[in-house]
Amino acid sequence: MRYLSYLFLVTIIILWSSCRNDFESDPSTGNLQFSSDTIFLDTIFTNIGSSTYSFKVYNRTDDDLTIPSITLEKGESSNYRLNVDGIPGKSFENIQVLAKDSIFVFVETTTDITNQTNEPEYLYTDRILFDPTGNVQDVDLVTLVKDAIFLFPSRDNMTGEVESLLLGEDENQEEIRIEGFFLDDDELNFTNEKPYIIYGFAAIPPGKTLTIDAGARIHFHEGSGIIASNTATLIVNGEVSTDPELLENEVIFEGDRLEPNFSDVTGQWGFIWLTAGSTGHQINHATIKNGTLGILMDSNDGSTDPTLTITNTQIYNSALFGLLARTGNVLGENLVINNAGISSLNCSLGGTYNFNHCTFANYWSGSSNRSTPSVLIDNVIFLENDVPFPLDLLEANFTNCIIYGNNNLELGFIQDPNKLFNYKFENCLIRFDDTRNEIEDDNPLYDFSDTSLFENVFLNENIDFKDSANNLLQIGEESFANGKASTPTSGTDILGTPRDMNAPDIGAYESILFETMDN
Structure with missing residues (x-):
């Protein structure tokens, strides 16, 4: 009898769980926070992929949240690629974030500068939009692309x-x-x-x-x-x-x-x-x-x-x-x-x-x-x-x-x-x-x-x-190499600084004044 009661309880739990999407949550209302509001993907060459960059999306509220939509502003034509909480793509729906928790967003790009401009450098940008039809929030994406x-x-x-x-x-x-x-x-x-x-x-x-x-x-x-x-x-x-x-x-x-x-x-x-x-x-x-x-x-x-x-x-x-x-x-x-x-x-x-x-x-x-x-x-x-x-x-x-x-x-x-x-x-x-x-x-x-x-x-x-x-x-001026080179000498150092004709310095550089001495 005890076994039948246990089996009945497990069956009820399974049926109840199958009726839930995942967990009960509220839609986000512009209350997300981000580890960075702008992601600079540094400089890349045309048609060479960037490194993968990441940031975190935080739900700092006491309630579980669902983000109705996450998408690139330029949509499927965007040269950026995303991975949201382990899912690759360019647009996502109903992404859930537990209370006091966070998710990762990964970003990378490959851009053909010849499709954008005739200039040797081009600043390629886009935005990641969170809930674009409601309380929209965004993270900017910026990449300098060089022709080569x-x-x-x-x-x-x-x-x-x-x-x-x-x-x-x-x-x-x-x-x-x-x-x-x-x-x-x-x-x-x-x-x-x-x-x-x-x-x-x-x-x-x-x-x-x-x-x-x-x-x-x-x-x-x-x-x-x-x-x-x-x-x-x-x-x-x-x-x-x-x-x-x-x-x-x-x-x-x-x-x-x-x-x-x-x-x-x-x-x-x-x-x-x-x-x-x-x-x-x-x-x-x-x-x-x-x-x-x-x-x-x-x-x-x-x-x-x-x-x-x-x-x-x-x-x-x-x-x-x-x-x-x-x-x-x-x-x-x-x-x-x-x-x-x-x-x-x-x-x-x-x-x-x-x-x-x-x-x-x-x-x-x-x-x-x-x-x-x-x-x-x-x-x-x-x-x-x-x-x-x-x-x-x-x-x-x-x-x-x-x-x-x-x-x-x-x-x-x-x-x-x-x-x-x-x-x-x-x-x-x-x-x-x-x-x-x-x-x-x-x-x-x-x-x-x-x-x-x-x-x-x-x-x-x-x-x-x-x-x-x-x-x-x-x-620096405290170096023992100051004034110890053979004389006379002519010419400049590696930076184009004229050498002291009477007391040139040993090495490729004439001495300079700097505040800290690391060695």
């Missing part, structure tokens, strides 16, 4: 295979290819009229020159980059900017995600690859940021002139190396490199290097700890089974340079004694604090008293960077 020039590999219509570049053969004589394409002749001048978006590796054909004008913006999709093939040349003609934040005349290389959350994320794209046999590269007033590497340089062109001349340039936030040159011939002046997962500068497998008024720092704070120095110089690499492959380090001269970071030892050498290993540091400020006795006492490579190797070199003095964690490597 897209460069990408072609796809074979018959096989569906994506165009690729042949890099050589492996030990089994199998071809080594990467997804990429050769630039056509009419694509060999990047202007500043529109940003460029590159998918895959854009290769400069043999014997050709890619010229990039001042103010150009080059964006790379994940795993993309630029390759200078044999006898090809890269010329970057940036100019000094009047606004240090906008960098309006700088040439900027970075990823294709423009949201603020991606502004300093490492490894978003590949690298600029100067392959063996490429020649005559010149990079001036450029910013290269957030790549796997900044610049990868293989060998040199065999000339006594530098294969790469790099001036007034910044390389930041590289997952591996800022500049990795293997048997390179590099001339650098007013070059700044910071934040790399391994080393900011690696002069590897010998070569010829001359750096003047450069700042090489490494304040890497990634997920993996960095054990390598900011500047690493070697004349050997090790092949399979630890077989050494050495080449001559003809010269590595560092003059008026800062070498610093958050490790104790920010300068390192790896020498094969069977090959030349020539280097000299003059008027340089270096962090090298061997308190843990990591270097053997009799190692002649680190004999800072040897003036043939180290002349007027200062160790572990106050650096006084403005904000090293955020790549602001200007030095």
